[in-house]
Amino acid sequence: MNLNHLKAFEKLIQVKSFQEAARQLSVSQPAITLRIQALEEHFKTKLVKRTGEGVQLTSQGEVIYKRVKEILKLWEDLEVQFLGGEPVGKLVIGASTIPSEYILPKIIKNFKSTYPDVDFSMRISGSKDVVDWLKNRLVDIAITGEPMTTPLLYSRPIVSEKLSIIAPLEFIEEDIKQFRDLFDVEWILREKNSDTRSSLEKTIGTLGFSTELMKIVGELGSTEAVIAAVEAGLGITVVSSYAAERAAQSGRVKIINLKDFQVTRNFYFSCLEENKNLPVISAFLGFIEDSYKDHN
Structure with missing residues (x-):
């Protein structure tokens, strides 16, 4: 069915006049008449009737008019979403742990204040899982550590951070001058597929060491679990500086x-x-970049 037929029907009912509908749509009055007739032939029923108060819907026309308005609204939303205009719709975000806890909440809140017609949902896992979700179209965007290079994905860095070593408050650090001095200390680490663990392993490698030299007494699946283990005195660890600073400010670790x-x-x-x-995707990226332009 031609969308112009639906638009003519909607406009006719809004203004209750063939002449005025034609004027507002910049077509001839016969053109409006033909479009309404085409709809009536398609649905095999009378849609409108002329009365002293102008054009009115028949009972069958009322049912069809309600659906026509829904169809035209859906079409308008699609055009806005894909052809420009204010961002609208739903954005499904996949994120690894640190972005989901320390970066995205404030960004989403501020974005919603600017674009209230965008709704969000978030799925959280390790970077590999999140990127797989994106490739399989289960999420619209991914916020992770460095993703794999593939022509399927458009990726760009948005914010940088440091990793921090944290220890229990009672940890004595006077004799700790360099990283190698920590090999005699017990460690609690993130699981092997986490970004934090990968970054730690790469850094240790550049220093000429490996995690095999570390006394690893536990591997845990979340940043908060690792911090809690350190707070309890089970060992030391490396975590995101975002998480380390928050935990240190709370007096949990140093x-x-x-x-x-x-x-x-x-x-x-x-x-x-x-x-x-x-x-909606380009607007969200621009919003993140504006938020962190002075951070990097």
């Missing part, structure tokens, strides 16, 4: 600063290459 352990990593925004220009 941060150990070493000159030879300076780890900076990026978090990335990723979406499917074919979707990078969709208004």
Whole structure:
């Protein structure tokens, strides 16, 4: 069915006049008449009737008119979503742990204040899982550590952060001068597929060591679980500086600063290459970049 037929029907009922509908749609009055007739022939029923108060709907026309308005609204939303205008619709975000807890909540709140017609949902897992979700179209965007390079994805770094070594409050650090001095200390680490663990392993490798030299007494599945283990005195660990600073400010742990352990990593925004220009996705990326332009 031609959308112009539906638009003519909607406008006719709004203004209750063939002449006025034609004027507002910039077509001739016979053109409006033909479009209404085409709809009536299609549905095999009378849609409108002329009365002293202007054009009115028949009982069958009332049913069809309600659906026509819904169809035209859906079409309008699709055009806005894919062809420009204010971002609208739902954005499904996949995120690894640190972005989901420390970066995205404030960004989403501020974005919603600017674009209230966008709704959000978030799925959280390790970076590999999140990128797989994106490739399988289960999420619209991904905020993770460095993603794999593939022509399917459009990725760009959005914010950088440091990793921090944290220890129990009673930990004695006077004899700790460099990272190698920590190999005699018990460690609690994130699981092996986490961004934090990967960044730690890469850094240790550049120092000429490996995690095999570390006394690893536990591997846990979340940043908060690792911090809680350190707070309980089970060992030391490396976590996001966002998480370390919050835990230190709360008096739960302390941060150990070493000159030879300076780890900076990026978090990335990723979406499917074919979707990078969709208004809601490009607007969200721009919003993140504006929020962190002075952070990096």
